[in-house]
Amino acid sequence: MPHLSVVVPAYNEEQRLPRTLARLHEYYEAQDYSYDVTVVSDGSKDRTAQIVTEFAKEHPAFRLIDYTPNRGKGYAVRTGILAAEGDLILFCDADLATPQEETEKLLPHMEAGADIAIGSRPLRESQLDKHQPLYREMFGRLSNKLIQVLAVRGIKDTQCGFKMFKKHVGHEIFKRCKLNEFGFDFESLMIAKDMNFRIDEVPIRWLDQEGSKVVLMRDGPRALRDLVKIRMWGKARRLTIREDD
Numbered sequence: 001m002p003h004l005s006v007v008v009p010a011y012n013e014e015q016r017l018p019r020t021l022a023r024l025h026e027y028y029e030a031q032d033y034s035y036d037v038t039v040v041s042d043g044s045k046d047r048t049a050q051i052v053t054e055f056a057k058e059h060p061a062f063r064l065i066d067y068t069p070n071r072g073k074g075y076a077v078r079t080g081i082l083a084a085e086g087d088l089i090l091f092c093d094a095d096l097a098t099p100q101e102e103t104e105k106l107l108p109h110m111e112a113g114a115d116i117a118i119g120s121r122p123l124r125e126s127q128l129d130k131h132q133p134l135y136r137e138m139f140g141r142l143s144n145k146l147i148q149v150l151a152v153r154g155i156k157d158t159q160c161g162f163k164m165f166k167k168h169v170g171h172e173i174f175k176r177c178k179l180n181e182f183g184f185d186f187e188s189l190m191i192a193k194d195m196n197f198r199i200d201e202v203p204i205r206w207l208d209q210e211g212s213k214v215v216l217m218r219d220g221p222r223a224l225r226d227l228v229k230i231r232m233w234g235k236a237r238r239l240t241i242r243e244d245d
Contacts, residue, residue, distance in 0.1 A: 001033035002110075004103075005086030005167075008039045009076035013094045014047040020094055021055045021062065027100040028061070037062045039094075040080040043070030074184025078174045081165070089170045093161035102204045106164045115169045115197035118155075118189075119162035125203035152193060156201060158186040169197055178242050183226030187238075194235050 006024065010017065017039070028035040039052045041064060052064040065079060077091050088110055092098060098119050106117040121128060152158055159182075165173070172195065179187045192199055230238060 002087035003085075004028070004033055004035045005084035005089045006035060006037045007077060007080030007084055007089060007091040008037065008094050009042060009073050009080065009091070010039050010044065010048050010052075010094045011042045011070060011073070011076070012044050012046045012048060014044075014051055016094050017048060017051045018055075020096055021052070021059075023096060023100060025059055025062070027103075035061060036084075036086065038080050038083060039064055040076040041066040042073065042076040043068045072180035072184075073182055074177065074187075075180040077184060078177050078180075081170045081174045084167065084170070087167055088164055089167055090164045091161070098160065098162040098204050098206050102162060103164075105202050105204060106162075109200040109202060110164060110166065113198065114200040115166050116189075116192055116199045117164045117202050118157070118199065119160040119204035119206070120155075120157040120201035121160055121204065121206050122156045123201060123203040127203075127205040128207075152186055152189045155189055155199065158189050160204070160206070161185075162204060163188075173197075175241050176239055179226050179230070181222055181226065183223045183230070186227060187230050190230060191238055194239055 006028070008020070008024075013020075021037075021039075024037050028037070039048075039062070041049045041052065044066075049064055049066045052062065056062040056064060065083060067079075081089055081091060088107075090103060090106070092100070102119060106119070109117040120126065163185075169192070173188050173191050176191050177184055177187050189199065
């Protein structure tokens, strides 16, 4: 059985983390495969790092990566994935909007030859138990249309925070990723397409969670700017290995 490394980016998540860490431990301890969990505290100003440190003292499969200042979710995910050593690497959001048992829907795709398996909410078989507010859902649909046109044709949901990579694939992609903010999702998949990696979209169960760190009026224009920018870079520049931060 493969060893699974789980990466959880976190910024000021002291309210959610106790429940999230307990659920991750409960779920993965019950599986047949081995695992580890890395929480990346992205310059958190609350008790995020302390909570993870205390939990890790009693649960050796868990560890913390902590740095300052805040650099953005893309930077946190990149840091965690490049530090991961499992045969498979899964990154998931700290709110567990995609329940952890959905891991078992991604694994068969990896076993069948996929390099990357991603949770996808728009698929007909997906189960959205709790929708986002209408304005966020409409913005998400519009964003996905733009991303398909400009960046990743054929992928219906680039932004779902539940993606699994083979270790070497994740490392090859993320050492080339340059975006530190929310655009890293479509950047990483665009690079994966450039490198001819196989990407499987997988229907999942998903529940909207309150407390999103995405501010539409701020992050929407930034994401659009980044989308146009990486499109204009061209394949050669996208595949250039990132210089150290």
